[in-house]
Amino acid sequence: MTEYIDVDVRPILRAGGEPFSVIMAALDRLEPGQGLRLYATFKPVPLFAVMANKGFASSEQALDGGEWEVLFTPVAANPECARAADTNSGFDNWPEPAVQLDNRDLDPPEPMVRILAAADKLGPGETLSALLRREPVFLFPQLEKRGFHWLGGFTPDGVTYELTVRAPL
Known part of the structure; x- marks a missing residue:
């Protein structure tokens, strides 16, 4: 137990x-x-x-x-x-990101807008990676609505949030 x-x-x-x-x-x-x-x-x-x-x-x-x-x-x-x-x-078998975005210098909601626009252009099963200043909590429901999967967390320095998004298969 x-x-x-x-x-x-x-x-x-x-x-x-x-x-x-x-x-x-x-x-x-x-x-x-x-x-x-x-x-x-x-x-x-x-x-x-x-x-x-x-x-x-x-x-x-x-x-x-x-x-x-x-x-x-x-x-x-x-x-x-x-x-x-x-x-x-199935996170361990995700492909390398087809798109990489650095959104750390952008103010909300622009990081979310950029990530959603890029995600919508991904092919089935393709991924994108994004760097952000904060955890994108308002983005997650939008990704879920569109059928995307994601994996994310802060880097060891606690300053940058790394997000990987995978398009539906």
């Missing part, structure tokens, strides 16, 4: 803060086989791809007031999760 470490980012979110670094710091403190139980004020969909890339499957549950509890379970600790992660993500 997986043991979970609790991370409650609701106070950070309510104060208008960005909890990504807190979540990643907690992830770094996990012992082998441990998982992360996250409490958030919204369903953290963008985080699912980041955690899948780090070897964690996710399961979420809505709480009262629109808040969420998400369990991130290490795939190696749960063979059933490993099968789900393998069939759902």
Whole structure:
């Protein structure tokens, strides 16, 4: 049975803060086989791809007031999760990006507009990569509506967000 470490980012979110670094710091403190139980004020969909890339499957549950509890379970600790992660993500076999965008010097909403325009021109299964100053949380629902998959996260320096988008097959 997986043991979970609790991370409650609701106070950070309510104060208008960005909890990504807190979540990643907690992830770094996990012992082998441990998982992360996250409490958030919204369903953290963008985080699912980041955690899948780090070897964690996710399961979420809505709480009262629109808040969420998400369990991130290490795939190696749960063979059933490993099968789900393998069939759902497929991130490890994405092709090299056909398009590369550097949006770090642009103000919102221009990065989102540029990424969506470039993504719409991708062929089936092609990818694009984009560099941004912040996590593009408003972009993710737009990509999902169009059938795109994405993977993203902050670089180790915590300054640049790297996003890869794959067109539907």
